[in-house]
Amino acid sequence: xxxxxxxxxxxxxAIRARQRGRELARELGFGIIDQTRVAYAISELxxxxxxxxxxxxxxxxxxxxxTGEEGLEWSLIxxxxxxxxxxxxxxxxxxxxWDIAITRRVGTFITFRKWLPPSYYMxxxxxxxxxFANGEEQG
Numbered sequence: 679x680x681x682x683x684x685x686x687x688x689x690x691x692a693i694r695a696r697q698r699g700r701e702l703a704r705e706l707g708f709g710i711i712d713q714t715r716v717a718y719a720i721s722e723l724x725x726x727x728x729x730x731x732x733x734x735x736x737x738x739x740x741x742x743x744x745t746g747e748e749g750l751e752w753s754l755i756x757x758x759x760x761x762x763x764x765x766x767x768x769x770x771x772x773x774x775x776w777d778i779a780i781t782r783r784v785g786t787f788i789t790f791r792k793w794l795p796p797s798y799y800m801x802x803x804x805x806x807x808x809x810f811a812n813g814e815e816q817g
Contacts, residue, residue, distance in 0.1 A: 680740070681738065681739035682698060682738050684698070684724075684737075684738065685735055686724045686728065686733065686735065686736055686754070686756075687728070687733045691724070691728075692724035692725050693721070695720050695736045695738060695752075696717045699750070699752060700714075700716060702739070703717070703792075706740060706794060707794060712792065715792070716750060716752075719752070719790060720738070723736075723752075724754060727754065727756045732756050733757075734754055734755060735754070735756070736752060736754050736755075737751075737752065737753045738750070741791060743793075747794065748794050749791050749794055750791070750792050752790050753789040753790075754786075754787075754788050755785065755786070755787050757786065774792060774793050775790070775792075775793070776790045776791070777789045
């Protein structure tokens, strides 16, 4: 798993991270709707820090879990905290999995993961179907 680091201190930084997130989502095989969701989530999350004049860092990269699922992970590290309502909204709208940790030394560390549907990453042989008209079933 290789992660790319983005320093987020202004809107241009947030745009660069969003663009890279979209590119990675496309490279992984996400559809256009999920690419847009990933880009939007990265943009909104990093803009929260920019609007509060907080410098932050974002890590973005491909991930694979123990069952072989492939996906995209993005983490934001900064010094602000989020309300529970915002956390729940982000969890339900933008990713299948997320973690949040808040410490005095590091600050807020939020990680989101979006997984590809199994059919996108599993290698399988095509299924050979035999179709028969009604009454022509082989016996």
